[in-house]
Amino acid sequence: MEKFSDALAEGLKNYHFNSQDYNRLLAKALNDPDVKKFLVENQDNISSDAIDVSAAAIYEFYNQKNNKSEINRNYYPKLIVSNHNIEVAYFPNKQKVEADQRKAYDSSLVLMDMPKDIRNANLNDYTGVGRKQAFDAAIKFIDSYLNSDGFIPGLYLSGDFGVGKTYLLGAIANELHHHNVKTTMMHFPTFAVEMKNSIGKNNVLDKVNKVKAAEILMLDDIGADSMSSWIRDEVLGVILQYRMQESLPTFFSSNFSMKELESHLGINQRGEREPVKAARIMERVRYLSMEVFVTGENRRIKQ
Numbered sequence: 001m002e003k004f005s006d007a008l009a010e011g012l013k014n015y016h017f018n019s020q021d022y023n024r025l026l027a028k029a030l031n032d033p034d035v036k037k038f039l040v041e042n043q044d045n046i047s048s049d050a051i052d053v054s055a056a057a058i059y060e061f062y063n064q065k066n067n068k069s070e071i072n073r074n075y076y077p078k079l080i081v082s083n084h085n086i087e088v089a090y091f092p093n094k095q096k097v098e099a100d101q102r103k104a105y106d107s108s109l110v111l112m113d114m115p116k117d118i119r120n121a122n123l124n125d126y127t128g129v130g131r132k133q134a135f136d137a138a139i140k141f142i143d144s145y146l147n148s149d150g151f152i153p154g155l156y157l158s159g160d161f162g163v164g165k166t167y168l169l170g171a172i173a174n175e176l177h178h179h180n181v182k183t184t185m186m187h188f189p190t191f192a193v194e195m196k197n198s199i200g201k202n203n204v205l206d207k208v209n210k211v212k213a214a215e216i217l218m219l220d221d222i223g224a225d226s227m228s229s230w231i232r233d234e235v236l237g238v239i240l241q242y243r244m245q246e247s248l249p250t251f252f253s254s255n256f257s258m259k260e261l262e263s264h265l266g267i268n269q270r271g272e273r274e275p276v277k278a279a280r281i282m283e284r285v286r287y288l289s290m291e292v293f294v295t296g297e298n299r300r301i302k303q
Contacts, residue, residue, distance in 0.1 A: 061077045125171070218251040252285065
């Protein structure tokens with residue numbers, strides 16, 4: 001923005017106004033309420049010839065303030081004192097600040113096949129019967145993660161349909177965002193389907209690598225669908241093994257308890273029992289997260 005200001009000021013200085021035009025334009029600028037206020041408030045800080053020397057800057061301020069352009073669409077001009085002369089500085093307006101905040105939010109919270117209202121999830125709204133234990137665990141994790149250099153396991157939220165497991169994950173992610181912590185939150189059954197569809201495109205590894213390295217990873221609804229041996233071992237297993245090695249907090253939500261999920265993962269898509277492979281996955285899950293039971297009424301039915 002500073003380069004634009006300099007260029008515009010230089011252009012105005014070199015433009016050949018006649019005396020009458022120049023005086024008329026400068027008079028308009030000097031009669032602007034904000035200009036008058038600035039001159040009064042800074043009369044002790046500017047030189048006696050500041051108005052003459054800084055005429056281009058004063059008019060630039062007046063012009064940018066009162067006319068729409070690519071510049072003032074996102075920024076607003078402000079008069080400042082520099083070396084006892086008057087200059088124009090540009091600052092982001094409310095629209096620009098909000099846009100930048102949305103952009104920063106979108107980059108710090110990656111939602112993969114998650115409902116959009118998760119972006120509005122708030123811990124202050126996570127109230128009701130059966131939720132206190134999970135709420136307390138969430139607060140404890142956030143506080144510990146932000147104030148500790150060691151590994152802090154995530155949460156494994158288990159409970160019936162509609163009790164608020166996914167909402168709580170979103171609320172935790174939003175709170176972490178306010179502390180500049182980046183989170184990736186995904187609906188795992190949908191991700192599993194996408195991985196199967198990516199086999200022929202040779203980009204499975206790229207997708208797995210991107211997910212496994214997330215600062216905070218949240219796997220929603222794990223165990224909701226039957227899982228092939230390939231998804232369990234080569235996708236989920238690879239992700240969890242990396243995160244365990246790197247001590248990266250991982251969250252889960254499931255309608256199964258950890259014990260029930262182990263039984264679920266122990267039967268492959270052909271109905272064959274594979275308890276050892278399931279136990280290997282659950283060893284990583286238990287290392288990466290702490291199980292918390294969420295109870296209460298099914299709020300989906302209530303709505």
